[in-house]
Amino acid sequence: MHSYPPYAITHIHLDKAPQLPALVCQNQGNYLVFWWKNVALGHSFIEAGEVIDLSQWPSVVTKAIAAAVENYIDKAQVDAVPWQTWLADIDTAQWSNWLGALLKPWAPEFIPTKAPVSVIICTRNRASSLKMCIEALHRMTCQPTEIIVVDNAPSDDSTKKVAESFPDVRYIMEPSVGLSYARNAGIHNANSGIVAFTDDDVLVHPEWVYRVWETFLDPSVFAMTGLIIAAELDTEAQQIFEKHWSFNRGYLDIAYDRAYFKRVESAGPPVWEIGAGANTAFRKEVFNKVGLFDERLGPGAAGCNDDSEMWFRILVGGYTIQYNPRAVVYHTHRREIKDLKRQIYTYMSGFTTAALIQYKHHPRSGYIKQIYWYLPKYYASLVRAGFPHFTFRSRTLWVELKGIVSGLTYYFKHRNQPSQSLNR
Template identity: 80%
Template structure:
């Protein structure tokens, strides 16, 4: 048997099936995601060969969903003590009724059929994945005003053929190599006041675009990110990513506002924790304030972090970014370790370049100390802990270190080349 057997992903809708489901226990692990209707509340890793009994199941539920439920209850001013007792004592009807009442404002029975949002998919040479992504968008119960596919420096016409096979998709070709160029082309070609980005290796939840639009009903919000759940955890590489590099930012609303920024400014704001570009959106007017995506960042340039550098500028510009866990997409992680290593290399390269760009534009940020002091200490401890076998989490260590070096090199080679999209 493999040292890293797959995890079977099971989505449990507590409004329909609060009892212990028929999980798979044939050497596999189980990754269970708990929902109330279309509101995701938490997840639990049940490790390979770990069997959960019916008596243990209420505690699994409680541990997974308690933080999110507590946050929803705090918003509503509702006491949470009794429902926890009802769960542990398996008084299902009582806690189900309580949870349903609590979450009703966030789980409407009906939603409107269309919202004024432009959905942008930036892609290159992945026609099969793009096809599935668009099909999922078209299955949503609420549709966007438009879907734009930006084909980045295409080597052939495969992407164009897929895009043009859908009557509701607009095709845009961006000749300059780099994700930031593609994103900027999408923004420039969009017609809605809200622009949402997703990736070609993502499947969206049926309510995704509605939840994106809903976030911007708060006029103080100028950008948002949402919950990204793993679509599969079949391989070691996918498990490494989900357990150590996950896009999942949790099940509770988070406002990244000026109070947040002031708290973290001097230490180097960890803007990469805000979300991921596979599930992000912006009020279009924010680009007039802070500029478009920096073309020195993103795949095809320094690496990644064009999204987090944009979030940094949004915060510096005095605007709020909202994390909305009800805006859900499912991401397919890289299946092979070699592909994961390449991905992590680009992450760390982009992270390093972005941190130095952010430091240059906002000298009060503490990224230089982080890069030249804290990160070497951190990786020194990882190298000592991983030596000599460097298994699982530590399999990507050398790719990470090479990425950091590459990011430093890239920054110093391009530091005097301002982005055409950067508002000075």
């Protein structure tokens, strides 16, 4: 019987307390997230029973934040300095002064109280989570122009009651089952030129809306995604998800543009790596150019990947998607294995259907090779690696394979059914 002790999540603000924090190592692991003010720089897993002392601490910090710091050095176009040496020598003052100066352009002292952003939360029968999500939105430093709750084919009025308990929240009921229907209803009703999506199981960082709006100050950007940090890692299911299916796309700015698409086009662009729908936003005009979300995709239809299929169409259209790691939200992963399995099943079903839709839309992409060549080889290797016990990562293998079959079946059943959203 394998034991998976919880990870305590500790957010370490290097501008305030760069020294080694007090960590409990017995009967739990530690997940450390490193920040400079409100700029996330990296994370580190410390396993249960693993004791970190003062001499090891600088190397833990350096390993976690090195890629992000070098990224900011490149963006600022400043000369490299031996900051790793300063950290290793525990020259805290020199290191902190330099890092603060480096990151000053990304740590604004003034943030507007409101930004022209419509925040859309698509939800179904999760009133308690929705309430916490909206409360977190109201705690933000910069408020959106509007918050829209789209209630997708509800079975009761609990979502409506929560939404209407907040005077500034607009409630919309979308009767057609499927996340894409709900997203499209939100877009149709949004009044701002920027529409941002988050999920009901998410808590947003106080600067989230500001960082979303800031991203679109670049006129070449038509969509964006942001950093998603785990809110808790208490259970085996949550740890499996974070270590093998994580929404966290790292701490570096990445522009997914024409050059990126050209590099990956023939191999099947891995658009699912761009981000996750729990933290994404769009310039509203892009939907006039590429269409709305495909109703054949998303939970309630084929599965997930309605967001990544949208990013694919945006890239095919020659538009840029920006990953901004300073736009941060916190996601609560599924706590139980049965719920994780159901989630992963929908992921793989949606992934398969979306890949085939994307191939049909853009035959030069290499998704056929992925589905019929790469995936069988990949899963054969996972089965061999997991045999015979099939623990941790291997616990979801069977539902992943079933999900792929489901996606294939769904696609061939609906392949000639045009999505109404693509014609709007």
